[in-house]
Amino acid sequence: MNPAKIRELLEQVQSGSTTVEDALGTLKDLPFADLGYAVVDHHRALRLGVPEVILGEAKTAAQIVGIAGELVRTGQNVLVTRLDAAKAEEVCAAVPAFRYHAMARVATFEQTPIPQLGTRAVAVVSAGTSDLPVAEECGETLRMLGAKVERIYDVGVAGIHRLLHRRQVLDAMGVIIVVAGMEGALASVVGGLVESPVIAVPTSVGYGAALGGIAALLGMLTSCASGITVVNIDNGFGAAFAAARILRAGART
Incomplete structure (x- = not known):
């Protein structure tokens, strides 16, 4: 959940297009979701402006897919770092929308526009x-x-x-x-x-x-x-x- 999503939800409540109960249902996973093997921090994008990033190095492919699925479910983009090629093949097979960058050893899933940081590179x-x-x-x-x-x-x-x-x-x-x-x-x-x-x-x-x-x-x-x-x-x-x-x-x- 990022600031833009929260703002959109609050505006819907204000306009009456979303009920308070429905909004509470949307917010029920804040600030985190406990998957048993991981506690996914849905509040991080609100605090830091960036969703939780998945360090893939010591995680299994199944764990990465589970954490990524939770981030995707709540409308967030996903970045997985330190992902070797063998594990990336399993992850991308489970979530075909993932894009693997072999040289960087990262996988990305983009479903919402990324806000640009300033004008200088x-x-x-x-x-x-x-x-x-x-x-x-x-x-x-x-x-x-x-x-x-x-x-x-x-x-x-x-x-x-x-x-x-x-x-x-x-x-x-x-x-x-x-x-x-x-x-x-x-x-x-x-x-x-x-x-x-x-x-x-x-x-x-x-x-x-x-x-x-x-x-x-x-x-x-x-x-x-x-x-x-x-x-x-x-x-x-x-x-x-x-x-x-x-x-x-x-x-x-």
């Missing part, structure tokens, strides 16, 4: 092609959150001229998300070039002492570029959600 900047799964998770999440997305891929510091070539595009962005593994230096470079908020996503890409993304994480946390925000390793979803919060706050001012 969010840039998703990746250091290398190996970072694309995290970058695409970020991009697809941003799309479901209503943000315009500008993808700038494979512009890492090993060939810094590739990034500088896109300088004017970066300057026009509302928020910039930098996705990088190895030593994570790209976030510092971008943070030193632009005025917009920069969110850094360390990835688990890299050899030996990269330590599964810890080297990039520590490098981003200790960046000499002031004011960079850093999320957890491979957390493209978290970076996208943070960017959407920034855009939403800016739209209210």
Whole structure:
């Protein structure tokens, strides 16, 4: 249940086209629905402006389908993250309207228009092609959150001229998300070039002492570029959600 649906329901009660009893029936599932294995938070869209998102990684296909069905039943769009191909095949067979994005490892179900967040886009900047799964998770999440997305891929510091070539595009962005593994230096470079908020996503890409993304994480946390925000390793979803919060706050001012 989102703010637009609640407003529509209240206006129907006010006009007399819906009875108070019928409205109470519609609202009976707020604030949540207990499925036994999951308690679906129907109130989240009212609090945050975004419905509950399903983390698919440790859930069974049946659990994902059950939670998604509850969100769909109440008129909400659905985003499932960290969904591998085998599990996605089962989910999409059960709910054919799901669309699976293999690179991003996300599935989406869209049944209502997604309100757009402001006029400025969010840039998703990746250091290398190996970072694309995290970058695409970020991009697809941003799309479901209503943000315009500008993808700038494979512009890492090993060939810094590739990034500088896109300088004017970066300057026009509302928020910039930098996705990088190895030593994570790209976030510092971008943070030193632009005025917009920069969110850094360390990835688990890299050899030996990269330590599964810890080297990039520590490098981003200790960046000499002031004011960079850093999320957890491979957390493209978290970076996208943070960017959407920034855009939403800016739209209210």
